[in-house]
Amino acid sequence: MRASRLLSTLLLLQTRGRMSASELAAELEVSVRTVYRDMEALSAAGVPVYGDAGRSGGYQLLDGYRTRLTGLTADEAESLFLTGMPGPAAELGLGGVLAAAELKLLASLPAELRTRAEALRERFHLDAPGWFRPADRTPWLSAIAGAVWDGRRIAVRYRRWREPQEVDRELEPLGLVLKSGLWYLVAQAVDRPGQVRTYRVAQVLELVVLPERFERPETFDLARYWAEWARRYERDMLVGTAVVRLSPKAVSRLPHLYGDVVAEAVARTAEPPDEHGWVRAEMPVEQAAVAHDDLLKLGAEVEVLAPQELRALVTESVRALAATYLG
Known part of the structure:
Protein backbone atom coordinates (compact mmCIF):
# COMPACT_ATOMS: atom_id res chain seq x y z
CA MET A 1 0.00 0.00 0.00
CA LEU A 62 14.77 18.45 -9.21
CA ASP A 63 14.44 19.94 -12.72
CA GLY A 64 14.91 17.30 -15.38
CA TYR A 65 14.17 14.31 -13.17
CA ARG A 66 11.75 11.81 -14.68
CA THR A 67 10.70 8.33 -13.64
CA ARG A 68 9.75 5.45 -15.91
CA LEU A 69 6.21 4.07 -15.61
CA THR A 70 7.29 0.70 -14.27
CA GLY A 71 4.83 0.96 -11.36
CA LEU A 72 1.73 0.43 -13.51
CA THR A 73 -0.37 -2.60 -12.72
CA ALA A 74 -1.69 -4.76 -15.56
CA ASP A 75 -5.19 -3.27 -15.28
CA GLU A 76 -3.83 0.29 -15.23
CA ALA A 77 -1.69 -0.27 -18.32
CA GLU A 78 -4.59 -1.87 -20.19
CA SER A 79 -7.00 0.92 -19.25
CA LEU A 80 -4.67 3.57 -20.67
CA PHE A 81 -4.80 1.96 -24.10
CA LEU A 82 -8.56 1.44 -23.87
CA THR A 83 -9.01 5.23 -23.58
CA GLY A 84 -7.22 5.88 -26.87
CA MET A 85 -9.49 7.64 -29.38
CA PRO A 86 -7.61 7.89 -32.70
CA GLY A 87 -10.55 9.47 -34.56
CA PRO A 88 -11.29 12.31 -32.11
CA ALA A 89 -7.57 12.84 -31.47
CA ALA A 90 -6.99 13.30 -35.20
CA GLU A 91 -9.89 15.78 -35.37
CA LEU A 92 -8.21 17.78 -32.61
CA GLY A 93 -4.93 17.74 -34.52
CA LEU A 94 -3.39 15.35 -32.00
CA GLY A 95 -3.30 12.12 -34.01
CA GLY A 96 0.48 12.07 -34.30
CA VAL A 97 0.91 13.12 -30.68
CA LEU A 98 -1.34 10.28 -29.49
CA ALA A 99 0.55 7.72 -31.57
CA ALA A 100 3.89 8.95 -30.22
CA ALA A 101 2.61 8.87 -26.64
CA GLU A 102 1.34 5.31 -27.02
CA LEU A 103 4.68 4.24 -28.48
CA LYS A 104 6.60 5.78 -25.56
CA LEU A 105 4.22 4.22 -23.06
CA LEU A 106 4.65 0.80 -24.66
CA ALA A 107 8.43 1.16 -24.56
CA SER A 108 8.35 1.98 -20.85
CA LEU A 109 6.27 -1.07 -19.88
CA PRO A 110 7.70 -4.41 -18.81
CA ALA A 111 7.43 -7.14 -21.45
CA GLU A 112 4.39 -8.84 -19.88
CA LEU A 113 2.38 -5.61 -19.59
CA ARG A 114 3.42 -4.54 -23.08
CA THR A 115 2.02 -7.77 -24.53
CA ARG A 116 -1.26 -7.39 -22.66
CA ALA A 117 -1.64 -3.74 -23.66
CA GLU A 118 -1.04 -4.53 -27.33
CA ALA A 119 -3.53 -7.42 -27.16
CA LEU A 120 -6.15 -5.10 -25.68
CA ARG A 121 -5.73 -2.59 -28.49
CA GLU A 122 -6.16 -5.40 -31.03
CA ARG A 123 -9.42 -6.54 -29.41
CA PHE A 124 -11.24 -3.30 -28.53
CA HIS A 125 -11.92 -0.25 -30.66
CA LEU A 126 -13.88 2.91 -29.87
CA ASP A 127 -16.04 4.32 -32.69
CA ALA A 128 -17.60 7.48 -31.25
CA PRO A 129 -19.95 8.76 -34.02
CA GLY A 130 -23.57 7.61 -34.16
CA TRP A 131 -25.08 5.46 -36.90
CA PHE A 132 -26.71 6.64 -40.14
CA ARG A 133 -25.47 10.20 -40.17
CA PRO A 134 -22.35 11.86 -41.57
CA ALA A 135 -19.89 13.37 -39.15
CA ASP A 136 -20.09 17.11 -38.53
CA ARG A 137 -17.77 19.27 -40.59
CA THR A 138 -15.60 20.99 -37.99
CA PRO A 139 -12.89 22.95 -39.83
CA TRP A 140 -12.27 25.16 -36.78
CA LEU A 141 -11.99 22.36 -34.23
CA SER A 142 -8.20 22.23 -34.07
CA ALA A 143 -7.93 26.02 -33.68
CA ILE A 144 -10.55 25.98 -30.93
CA ALA A 145 -8.70 23.19 -29.14
CA GLY A 146 -5.51 25.25 -29.24
CA ALA A 147 -7.32 28.27 -27.81
CA VAL A 148 -8.80 26.13 -25.03
CA TRP A 149 -5.36 24.81 -24.15
CA ASP A 150 -3.59 28.19 -24.33
CA GLY A 151 -6.36 30.13 -22.59
CA ARG A 152 -6.84 32.57 -25.48
CA ARG A 153 -10.02 34.38 -26.42
CA ILE A 154 -11.65 33.68 -29.78
CA ALA A 155 -13.89 35.76 -32.03
CA VAL A 156 -16.48 33.65 -33.86
CA ARG A 157 -19.35 34.03 -36.29
CA TYR A 158 -21.91 31.48 -35.10
CA ARG A 159 -25.08 30.11 -36.69
CA ARG A 160 -27.87 29.51 -34.18
CA TRP A 161 -31.44 28.26 -34.57
CA ARG A 162 -33.29 31.50 -33.74
CA GLU A 163 -33.23 34.90 -35.44
CA PRO A 164 -30.90 36.52 -36.15
CA GLN A 165 -29.33 33.22 -37.11
CA GLU A 166 -25.78 34.47 -37.65
CA VAL A 167 -24.24 36.31 -34.69
CA ASP A 168 -20.76 37.49 -33.75
CA ARG A 169 -19.41 36.52 -30.35
CA GLU A 170 -16.14 37.02 -28.48
CA LEU A 171 -15.68 33.96 -26.28
CA GLU A 172 -13.43 32.60 -23.58
CA PRO A 173 -13.25 28.86 -24.44
CA LEU A 174 -13.28 26.65 -21.35
CA GLY A 175 -13.48 23.15 -22.81
CA LEU A 176 -14.49 20.79 -25.61
CA VAL A 177 -16.89 17.86 -25.27
CA LEU A 178 -17.45 14.98 -27.71
CA LYS A 179 -21.04 13.67 -27.45
CA SER A 180 -22.28 10.93 -29.81
CA GLY A 181 -19.80 11.96 -32.48
CA LEU A 182 -20.63 15.68 -32.20
CA TRP A 183 -18.22 18.28 -30.82
CA TYR A 184 -19.43 20.99 -28.45
CA LEU A 185 -17.57 24.05 -27.18
CA VAL A 186 -18.18 25.19 -23.61
CA ALA A 187 -17.37 28.89 -23.27
CA GLN A 188 -18.39 32.16 -21.68
CA ALA A 189 -19.00 35.33 -23.67
CA VAL A 190 -16.66 38.22 -22.87
CA ASP A 191 -19.59 40.60 -22.48
CA ARG A 192 -21.42 38.16 -20.17
CA PRO A 193 -18.87 37.09 -17.55
CA GLY A 194 -19.93 34.16 -15.42
CA GLN A 195 -22.51 32.91 -17.94
CA VAL A 196 -21.19 29.62 -19.33
CA ARG A 197 -22.91 28.34 -22.47
CA THR A 198 -22.62 25.49 -24.96
CA TYR A 199 -21.95 25.93 -28.69
CA ARG A 200 -21.97 23.26 -31.39
CA VAL A 201 -18.58 23.43 -33.09
CA ALA A 202 -20.03 22.61 -36.51
CA GLN A 203 -22.08 25.82 -36.32
CA VAL A 204 -18.96 28.00 -36.10
CA LEU A 205 -18.76 29.71 -39.49
CA GLU A 206 -15.68 31.88 -38.97
CA LEU A 207 -13.06 32.04 -36.22
CA VAL A 208 -10.11 34.17 -35.22
CA VAL A 209 -7.87 33.29 -32.28
CA LEU A 210 -7.19 36.55 -30.45
CA PRO A 211 -3.92 37.50 -28.75
CA GLU A 212 -5.67 38.25 -25.45
CA ARG A 213 -5.50 35.62 -22.74
CA PHE A 214 -8.09 35.08 -20.03
CA GLU A 215 -8.12 33.70 -16.51
CA ARG A 216 -9.90 30.37 -16.31
CA PRO A 217 -12.43 30.29 -13.41
CA GLU A 218 -10.80 28.30 -10.63
CA THR A 219 -14.06 26.64 -9.59
CA PHE A 220 -15.15 25.59 -13.11
CA ASP A 221 -15.45 21.80 -13.54
CA LEU A 222 -16.07 20.78 -17.16
CA ALA A 223 -17.40 17.28 -16.40
CA ARG A 224 -19.83 18.57 -13.77
CA TYR A 225 -21.00 21.41 -16.00
CA TRP A 226 -21.64 19.06 -18.92
CA ALA A 227 -23.59 16.57 -16.81
CA GLU A 228 -25.82 19.35 -15.46
CA TRP A 229 -26.22 21.00 -18.87
CA ALA A 230 -27.10 17.72 -20.61
CA ARG A 231 -29.81 16.94 -18.05
CA ARG A 232 -31.21 20.46 -18.36
CA TYR A 233 -31.09 20.31 -22.16
CA GLU A 234 -33.07 17.06 -22.28
CA ARG A 235 -35.63 18.43 -19.82
CA ASP A 236 -36.02 21.79 -21.58
CA MET A 237 -36.45 20.25 -25.03
CA LEU A 238 -39.53 18.38 -23.81
CA VAL A 239 -41.86 21.38 -23.68
CA GLY A 240 -45.19 19.55 -23.73
CA THR A 241 -47.02 16.43 -22.61
CA ALA A 242 -49.01 13.97 -24.71
CA VAL A 243 -51.55 11.51 -23.33
CA VAL A 244 -50.98 8.22 -25.14
CA ARG A 245 -51.89 4.54 -25.15
CA LEU A 246 -48.88 2.29 -25.57
CA SER A 247 -48.56 -1.40 -26.35
CA PRO A 248 -46.11 -3.56 -24.36
CA LYS A 249 -43.79 -3.49 -27.37
CA ALA A 250 -43.89 0.31 -27.49
CA VAL A 251 -43.12 0.58 -23.77
CA SER A 252 -40.08 -1.67 -24.18
CA ARG A 253 -38.76 0.53 -27.02
CA LEU A 254 -39.09 3.86 -25.20
CA PRO A 255 -35.58 3.97 -23.66
CA HIS A 256 -33.96 3.18 -27.02
CA LEU A 257 -36.01 5.64 -29.07
CA TYR A 258 -36.52 8.53 -26.66
CA GLY A 259 -34.09 8.08 -23.76
CA ASP A 260 -34.46 7.54 -20.04
CA VAL A 261 -36.20 10.86 -19.31
CA VAL A 262 -39.23 9.91 -21.42
CA ALA A 263 -39.23 6.26 -20.36
CA GLU A 264 -39.15 7.17 -16.67
CA ALA A 265 -41.97 9.72 -17.07
CA VAL A 266 -44.16 7.13 -18.81
CA ALA A 267 -43.45 4.54 -16.14
CA ARG A 268 -44.29 7.06 -13.43
CA THR A 269 -47.66 8.07 -14.92
CA ALA A 270 -48.76 4.77 -16.44
CA GLU A 271 -52.17 3.43 -15.43
CA PRO A 272 -52.73 -0.32 -14.90
CA PRO A 273 -52.61 -2.18 -18.24
CA ASP A 274 -55.81 -3.28 -19.97
CA GLU A 275 -56.62 -6.86 -20.99
CA HIS A 276 -54.25 -6.55 -23.98
CA GLY A 277 -51.36 -5.11 -21.95
CA TRP A 278 -51.74 -1.56 -23.29
CA VAL A 279 -51.21 1.29 -20.82
CA ARG A 280 -52.42 4.87 -20.73
CA ALA A 281 -49.70 7.33 -19.68
CA GLU A 282 -48.37 10.85 -20.00
CA MET A 283 -45.40 11.19 -22.33
CA PRO A 284 -43.08 14.26 -22.41
CA VAL A 285 -42.76 15.54 -25.98
CA GLU A 286 -41.27 18.38 -27.98
CA GLN A 287 -43.42 20.78 -29.98
CA ALA A 288 -46.25 19.20 -31.96
CA ALA A 289 -44.46 18.89 -35.32
CA VAL A 290 -41.43 17.18 -33.78
CA ALA A 291 -43.58 15.01 -31.49
CA HIS A 292 -45.57 13.89 -34.55
CA ASP A 293 -42.41 12.67 -36.30
CA ASP A 294 -41.14 10.95 -33.15
CA LEU A 295 -44.40 9.15 -32.37
CA LEU A 296 -44.67 7.77 -35.90
CA LYS A 297 -41.57 5.72 -35.12
CA LEU A 298 -43.82 3.53 -32.96
CA GLY A 299 -46.25 2.90 -35.81
CA ALA A 300 -49.42 1.11 -34.74
CA GLU A 301 -48.04 0.48 -31.25
CA VAL A 302 -49.16 3.91 -29.99
CA GLU A 303 -52.40 5.90 -29.96
CA VAL A 304 -52.33 9.64 -29.27
CA LEU A 305 -55.27 10.72 -27.12
CA ALA A 306 -54.31 14.35 -26.42
CA PRO A 307 -53.59 17.13 -27.17
CA GLN A 308 -56.01 17.39 -30.08
CA GLU A 309 -53.48 19.21 -32.28
CA LEU A 310 -51.03 16.34 -32.07
CA ARG A 311 -53.73 13.69 -32.54
CA ALA A 312 -54.90 15.53 -35.67
CA LEU A 313 -51.39 15.58 -37.13
CA VAL A 314 -50.94 11.84 -36.55
CA THR A 315 -54.42 11.10 -37.92
CA GLU A 316 -53.64 13.03 -41.10
CA SER A 317 -50.43 11.07 -41.60
CA VAL A 318 -52.19 7.75 -41.00
CA ARG A 319 -54.87 8.62 -43.56
CA ALA A 320 -52.20 9.59 -46.09
CA LEU A 321 -50.39 6.32 -45.52
CA ALA A 322 -53.64 4.35 -45.92
CA ALA A 323 -54.37 6.15 -49.18
CA THR A 324 -50.89 5.35 -50.47
CA TYR A 325 -50.86 1.67 -49.53
CA LEU A 326 -54.54 0.72 -49.69
CA GLY A 327 -55.56 2.91 -52.62
Whole structure:
Protein backbone atom coordinates (compact mmCIF):
# COMPACT_ATOMS: atom_id res chain seq x y z
CA MET A 1 0.00 0.00 0.00
CA ARG A 2 2.76 2.45 0.93
CA ALA A 3 4.79 1.60 -2.18
CA SER A 4 1.77 2.39 -4.35
CA ARG A 5 1.27 5.68 -2.52
CA LEU A 6 4.91 6.65 -2.92
CA LEU A 7 4.67 6.01 -6.65
CA SER A 8 1.49 8.10 -6.84
CA THR A 9 3.26 10.91 -4.98
CA LEU A 10 6.17 10.77 -7.37
CA LEU A 11 3.90 10.88 -10.43
CA LEU A 12 1.90 13.78 -8.98
CA LEU A 13 5.06 15.84 -8.48
CA GLN A 14 6.29 14.85 -11.92
CA THR A 15 3.09 15.93 -13.70
CA ARG A 16 1.99 18.92 -11.60
CA GLY A 17 5.24 20.40 -10.37
CA ARG A 18 5.35 22.07 -6.97
CA MET A 19 2.67 20.88 -4.52
CA SER A 20 2.19 21.71 -0.86
CA ALA A 21 1.95 19.02 1.80
CA SER A 22 -1.75 19.79 2.29
CA GLU A 23 -2.44 19.50 -1.46
CA LEU A 24 -0.67 16.13 -1.58
CA ALA A 25 -2.54 14.97 1.51
CA ALA A 26 -5.89 15.88 -0.02
CA GLU A 27 -5.03 14.22 -3.34
CA LEU A 28 -3.79 11.00 -1.73
CA GLU A 29 -6.40 11.01 1.07
CA VAL A 30 -3.83 10.78 3.86
CA SER A 31 -2.71 13.06 6.68
CA VAL A 32 -0.14 15.82 6.27
CA ARG A 33 2.09 13.94 8.75
CA THR A 34 2.00 10.92 6.40
CA VAL A 35 3.10 13.15 3.51
CA TYR A 36 6.09 14.33 5.57
CA ARG A 37 7.10 10.72 6.24
CA ASP A 38 6.67 9.77 2.59
CA MET A 39 8.89 12.65 1.49
CA GLU A 40 11.60 11.49 3.86
CA ALA A 41 11.29 7.96 2.43
CA LEU A 42 11.57 9.19 -1.16
CA SER A 43 14.59 11.30 -0.33
CA ALA A 44 16.27 8.38 1.47
CA ALA A 45 15.66 6.22 -1.63
CA GLY A 46 17.63 8.69 -3.76
CA VAL A 47 14.72 10.54 -5.38
CA PRO A 48 15.78 14.21 -5.80
CA VAL A 49 12.77 15.76 -4.06
CA TYR A 50 13.12 18.92 -2.01
CA GLY A 51 10.79 21.23 -0.16
CA ASP A 52 10.62 24.97 0.35
CA ALA A 53 9.10 26.47 3.48
CA GLY A 54 6.81 29.44 3.53
CA ARG A 55 3.40 30.44 2.25
CA SER A 56 4.23 29.70 -1.39
CA GLY A 57 6.44 26.74 -0.62
CA GLY A 58 5.94 23.08 -1.31
CA TYR A 59 7.61 19.94 -2.57
CA GLN A 60 8.97 19.45 -6.05
CA LEU A 61 11.40 17.28 -8.00
CA LEU A 62 14.77 18.45 -9.21
CA ASP A 63 14.44 19.94 -12.72
CA GLY A 64 14.91 17.30 -15.38
CA TYR A 65 14.17 14.31 -13.17
CA ARG A 66 11.75 11.81 -14.68
CA THR A 67 10.70 8.33 -13.64
CA ARG A 68 9.75 5.45 -15.91
CA LEU A 69 6.21 4.07 -15.61
CA THR A 70 7.29 0.70 -14.27
CA GLY A 71 4.83 0.96 -11.36
CA LEU A 72 1.73 0.43 -13.51
CA THR A 73 -0.37 -2.60 -12.72
CA ALA A 74 -1.69 -4.76 -15.56
CA ASP A 75 -5.19 -3.27 -15.28
CA GLU A 76 -3.83 0.29 -15.23
CA ALA A 77 -1.69 -0.27 -18.32
CA GLU A 78 -4.59 -1.87 -20.19
CA SER A 79 -7.00 0.92 -19.25
CA LEU A 80 -4.67 3.57 -20.67
CA PHE A 81 -4.80 1.96 -24.10
CA LEU A 82 -8.56 1.44 -23.87
CA THR A 83 -9.01 5.23 -23.58
CA GLY A 84 -7.22 5.88 -26.87
CA MET A 85 -9.49 7.64 -29.38
CA PRO A 86 -7.61 7.89 -32.70
CA GLY A 87 -10.55 9.47 -34.56
CA PRO A 88 -11.29 12.31 -32.11
CA ALA A 89 -7.57 12.84 -31.47
CA ALA A 90 -6.99 13.30 -35.20
CA GLU A 91 -9.89 15.78 -35.37
CA LEU A 92 -8.21 17.78 -32.61
CA GLY A 93 -4.93 17.74 -34.52
CA LEU A 94 -3.39 15.35 -32.00
CA GLY A 95 -3.30 12.12 -34.01
CA GLY A 96 0.48 12.07 -34.30
CA VAL A 97 0.91 13.12 -30.68
CA LEU A 98 -1.34 10.28 -29.49
CA ALA A 99 0.55 7.72 -31.57
CA ALA A 100 3.89 8.95 -30.22
CA ALA A 101 2.61 8.87 -26.64
CA GLU A 102 1.34 5.31 -27.02
CA LEU A 103 4.68 4.24 -28.48
CA LYS A 104 6.60 5.78 -25.56
CA LEU A 105 4.22 4.22 -23.06
CA LEU A 106 4.65 0.80 -24.66
CA ALA A 107 8.43 1.16 -24.56
CA SER A 108 8.35 1.98 -20.85
CA LEU A 109 6.27 -1.07 -19.88
CA PRO A 110 7.70 -4.41 -18.81
CA ALA A 111 7.43 -7.14 -21.45
CA GLU A 112 4.39 -8.84 -19.88
CA LEU A 113 2.38 -5.61 -19.59
CA ARG A 114 3.42 -4.54 -23.08
CA THR A 115 2.02 -7.77 -24.53
CA ARG A 116 -1.26 -7.39 -22.66
CA ALA A 117 -1.64 -3.74 -23.66
CA GLU A 118 -1.04 -4.53 -27.33
CA ALA A 119 -3.53 -7.42 -27.16
CA LEU A 120 -6.15 -5.10 -25.68
CA ARG A 121 -5.73 -2.59 -28.49
CA GLU A 122 -6.16 -5.40 -31.03
CA ARG A 123 -9.42 -6.54 -29.41
CA PHE A 124 -11.24 -3.30 -28.53
CA HIS A 125 -11.92 -0.25 -30.66
CA LEU A 126 -13.88 2.91 -29.87
CA ASP A 127 -16.04 4.32 -32.69
CA ALA A 128 -17.60 7.48 -31.25
CA PRO A 129 -19.95 8.76 -34.02
CA GLY A 130 -23.57 7.61 -34.16
CA TRP A 131 -25.08 5.46 -36.90
CA PHE A 132 -26.71 6.64 -40.14
CA ARG A 133 -25.47 10.20 -40.17
CA PRO A 134 -22.35 11.86 -41.57
CA ALA A 135 -19.89 13.37 -39.15
CA ASP A 136 -20.09 17.11 -38.53
CA ARG A 137 -17.77 19.27 -40.59
CA THR A 138 -15.60 20.99 -37.99
CA PRO A 139 -12.89 22.95 -39.83
CA TRP A 140 -12.27 25.16 -36.78
CA LEU A 141 -11.99 22.36 -34.23
CA SER A 142 -8.20 22.23 -34.07
CA ALA A 143 -7.93 26.02 -33.68
CA ILE A 144 -10.55 25.98 -30.93
CA ALA A 145 -8.70 23.19 -29.14
CA GLY A 146 -5.51 25.25 -29.24
CA ALA A 147 -7.32 28.27 -27.81
CA VAL A 148 -8.80 26.13 -25.03
CA TRP A 149 -5.36 24.81 -24.15
CA ASP A 150 -3.59 28.19 -24.33
CA GLY A 151 -6.36 30.13 -22.59
CA ARG A 152 -6.84 32.57 -25.48
CA ARG A 153 -10.02 34.38 -26.42
CA ILE A 154 -11.65 33.68 -29.78
CA ALA A 155 -13.89 35.76 -32.03
CA VAL A 156 -16.48 33.65 -33.86
CA ARG A 157 -19.35 34.03 -36.29
CA TYR A 158 -21.91 31.48 -35.10
CA ARG A 159 -25.08 30.11 -36.69
CA ARG A 160 -27.87 29.51 -34.18
CA TRP A 161 -31.44 28.26 -34.57
CA ARG A 162 -33.29 31.50 -33.74
CA GLU A 163 -33.23 34.90 -35.44
CA PRO A 164 -30.90 36.52 -36.15
CA GLN A 165 -29.33 33.22 -37.11
CA GLU A 166 -25.78 34.47 -37.65
CA VAL A 167 -24.24 36.31 -34.69
CA ASP A 168 -20.76 37.49 -33.75
CA ARG A 169 -19.41 36.52 -30.35
CA GLU A 170 -16.14 37.02 -28.48
CA LEU A 171 -15.68 33.96 -26.28
CA GLU A 172 -13.43 32.60 -23.58
CA PRO A 173 -13.25 28.86 -24.44
CA LEU A 174 -13.28 26.65 -21.35
CA GLY A 175 -13.48 23.15 -22.81
CA LEU A 176 -14.49 20.79 -25.61
CA VAL A 177 -16.89 17.86 -25.27
CA LEU A 178 -17.45 14.98 -27.71
CA LYS A 179 -21.04 13.67 -27.45
CA SER A 180 -22.28 10.93 -29.81
CA GLY A 181 -19.80 11.96 -32.48
CA LEU A 182 -20.63 15.68 -32.20
CA TRP A 183 -18.22 18.28 -30.82
CA TYR A 184 -19.43 20.99 -28.45
CA LEU A 185 -17.57 24.05 -27.18
CA VAL A 186 -18.18 25.19 -23.61
CA ALA A 187 -17.37 28.89 -23.27
CA GLN A 188 -18.39 32.16 -21.68
CA ALA A 189 -19.00 35.33 -23.67
CA VAL A 190 -16.66 38.22 -22.87
CA ASP A 191 -19.59 40.60 -22.48
CA ARG A 192 -21.42 38.16 -20.17
CA PRO A 193 -18.87 37.09 -17.55
CA GLY A 194 -19.93 34.16 -15.42
CA GLN A 195 -22.51 32.91 -17.94
CA VAL A 196 -21.19 29.62 -19.33
CA ARG A 197 -22.91 28.34 -22.47
CA THR A 198 -22.62 25.49 -24.96
CA TYR A 199 -21.95 25.93 -28.69
CA ARG A 200 -21.97 23.26 -31.39
CA VAL A 201 -18.58 23.43 -33.09
CA ALA A 202 -20.03 22.61 -36.51
CA GLN A 203 -22.08 25.82 -36.32
CA VAL A 204 -18.96 28.00 -36.10
CA LEU A 205 -18.76 29.71 -39.49
CA GLU A 206 -15.68 31.88 -38.97
CA LEU A 207 -13.06 32.04 -36.22
CA VAL A 208 -10.11 34.17 -35.22
CA VAL A 209 -7.87 33.29 -32.28
CA LEU A 210 -7.19 36.55 -30.45
CA PRO A 211 -3.92 37.50 -28.75
CA GLU A 212 -5.67 38.25 -25.45
CA ARG A 213 -5.50 35.62 -22.74
CA PHE A 214 -8.09 35.08 -20.03
CA GLU A 215 -8.12 33.70 -16.51
CA ARG A 216 -9.90 30.37 -16.31
CA PRO A 217 -12.43 30.29 -13.41
CA GLU A 218 -10.80 28.30 -10.63
CA THR A 219 -14.06 26.64 -9.59
CA PHE A 220 -15.15 25.59 -13.11
CA ASP A 221 -15.45 21.80 -13.54
CA LEU A 222 -16.07 20.78 -17.16
CA ALA A 223 -17.40 17.28 -16.40
CA ARG A 224 -19.83 18.57 -13.77
CA TYR A 225 -21.00 21.41 -16.00
CA TRP A 226 -21.64 19.06 -18.92
CA ALA A 227 -23.59 16.57 -16.81
CA GLU A 228 -25.82 19.35 -15.46
CA TRP A 229 -26.22 21.00 -18.87
CA ALA A 230 -27.10 17.72 -20.61
CA ARG A 231 -29.81 16.94 -18.05
CA ARG A 232 -31.21 20.46 -18.36
CA TYR A 233 -31.09 20.31 -22.16
CA GLU A 234 -33.07 17.06 -22.28
CA ARG A 235 -35.63 18.43 -19.82
CA ASP A 236 -36.02 21.79 -21.58
CA MET A 237 -36.45 20.25 -25.03
CA LEU A 238 -39.53 18.38 -23.81
CA VAL A 239 -41.86 21.38 -23.68
CA GLY A 240 -45.19 19.55 -23.73
CA THR A 241 -47.02 16.43 -22.61
CA ALA A 242 -49.01 13.97 -24.71
CA VAL A 243 -51.55 11.51 -23.33
CA VAL A 244 -50.98 8.22 -25.14
CA ARG A 245 -51.89 4.54 -25.15
CA LEU A 246 -48.88 2.29 -25.57
CA SER A 247 -48.56 -1.40 -26.35
CA PRO A 248 -46.11 -3.56 -24.36
CA LYS A 249 -43.79 -3.49 -27.37
CA ALA A 250 -43.89 0.31 -27.49
CA VAL A 251 -43.12 0.58 -23.77
CA SER A 252 -40.08 -1.67 -24.18
CA ARG A 253 -38.76 0.53 -27.02
CA LEU A 254 -39.09 3.86 -25.20
CA PRO A 255 -35.58 3.97 -23.66
CA HIS A 256 -33.96 3.18 -27.02
CA LEU A 257 -36.01 5.64 -29.07
CA TYR A 258 -36.52 8.53 -26.66
CA GLY A 259 -34.09 8.08 -23.76
CA ASP A 260 -34.46 7.54 -20.04
CA VAL A 261 -36.20 10.86 -19.31
CA VAL A 262 -39.23 9.91 -21.42
CA ALA A 263 -39.23 6.26 -20.36
CA GLU A 264 -39.15 7.17 -16.67
CA ALA A 265 -41.97 9.72 -17.07
CA VAL A 266 -44.16 7.13 -18.81
CA ALA A 267 -43.45 4.54 -16.14
CA ARG A 268 -44.29 7.06 -13.43
CA THR A 269 -47.66 8.07 -14.92
CA ALA A 270 -48.76 4.77 -16.44
CA GLU A 271 -52.17 3.43 -15.43
CA PRO A 272 -52.73 -0.32 -14.90
CA PRO A 273 -52.61 -2.18 -18.24
CA ASP A 274 -55.81 -3.28 -19.97
CA GLU A 275 -56.62 -6.86 -20.99
CA HIS A 276 -54.25 -6.55 -23.98
CA GLY A 277 -51.36 -5.11 -21.95
CA TRP A 278 -51.74 -1.56 -23.29
CA VAL A 279 -51.21 1.29 -20.82
CA ARG A 280 -52.42 4.87 -20.73
CA ALA A 281 -49.70 7.33 -19.68
CA GLU A 282 -48.37 10.85 -20.00
CA MET A 283 -45.40 11.19 -22.33
CA PRO A 284 -43.08 14.26 -22.41
CA VAL A 285 -42.76 15.54 -25.98
CA GLU A 286 -41.27 18.38 -27.98
CA GLN A 287 -43.42 20.78 -29.98
CA ALA A 288 -46.25 19.20 -31.96
CA ALA A 289 -44.46 18.89 -35.32
CA VAL A 290 -41.43 17.18 -33.78
CA ALA A 291 -43.58 15.01 -31.49
CA HIS A 292 -45.57 13.89 -34.55
CA ASP A 293 -42.41 12.67 -36.30
CA ASP A 294 -41.14 10.95 -33.15
CA LEU A 295 -44.40 9.15 -32.37
CA LEU A 296 -44.67 7.77 -35.90
CA LYS A 297 -41.57 5.72 -35.12
CA LEU A 298 -43.82 3.53 -32.96
CA GLY A 299 -46.25 2.90 -35.81
CA ALA A 300 -49.42 1.11 -34.74
CA GLU A 301 -48.04 0.48 -31.25
CA VAL A 302 -49.16 3.91 -29.99
CA GLU A 303 -52.40 5.90 -29.96
CA VAL A 304 -52.33 9.64 -29.27
CA LEU A 305 -55.27 10.72 -27.12
CA ALA A 306 -54.31 14.35 -26.42
CA PRO A 307 -53.59 17.13 -27.17
CA GLN A 308 -56.01 17.39 -30.08
CA GLU A 309 -53.48 19.21 -32.28
CA LEU A 310 -51.03 16.34 -32.07
CA ARG A 311 -53.73 13.69 -32.54
CA ALA A 312 -54.90 15.53 -35.67
CA LEU A 313 -51.39 15.58 -37.13
CA VAL A 314 -50.94 11.84 -36.55
CA THR A 315 -54.42 11.10 -37.92
CA GLU A 316 -53.64 13.03 -41.10
CA SER A 317 -50.43 11.07 -41.60
CA VAL A 318 -52.19 7.75 -41.00
CA ARG A 319 -54.87 8.62 -43.56
CA ALA A 320 -52.20 9.59 -46.09
CA LEU A 321 -50.39 6.32 -45.52
CA ALA A 322 -53.64 4.35 -45.92
CA ALA A 323 -54.37 6.15 -49.18
CA THR A 324 -50.89 5.35 -50.47
CA TYR A 325 -50.86 1.67 -49.53
CA LEU A 326 -54.54 0.72 -49.69
CA GLY A 327 -55.56 2.91 -52.62
